[in-house]
Amino acid sequence: MPTRTKILIVDEDTDVLRLLQVKLSRAGYTVSRARDGCEAQEVATSEQPHLVLMELLLPDTDGVELLGQLRTATPTPPLTLILSAKTEDAMIAAALTAGAVDYITKPFSPQGVLERIRIALIRASLLTVTDKVQDHYA
Secondary structure (H helix, E strand, C coil), rough: CCCCCEEEEECHHHHHHHHHHHHHHHHCEEEEEEEEEHHHHHHHHHHHEEEEEECCCCCCCCCCHHHHHHCCCCCCEEEEEEEEEECCCCHHHHHHHCCCCCCEEEECCCCHHHHHHHHHHHHHHHHHHHHHHHHHCC
């Protein structure tokens, strides 16, 4: 039986957490939640999610710093998509430079978020396949 993709949602807004948990669970993902950076690190270490969907505006942590910490918290760094109310170009650039694979601004469409997650997962699997093929012929 294949492993279901594990997604960690990090946002202090309980309505956003609840909405995304329902949508992602119905789409077949295993979902964990965290309301701040400290909890996100704990959950990421214990659950080892494949993908993190996170807000940058958290009560206890700078989101860009947390992004870097989450990428080193597990042996295989999770894909990270930012879902944030921050719309400044400098913030978007900082998040993408720190390793985020996509940046979605609030307000958002739940269906749009699902599609962006699906595309990120497809791209990651294609990169993995390409790397394996290149290693084979190297």
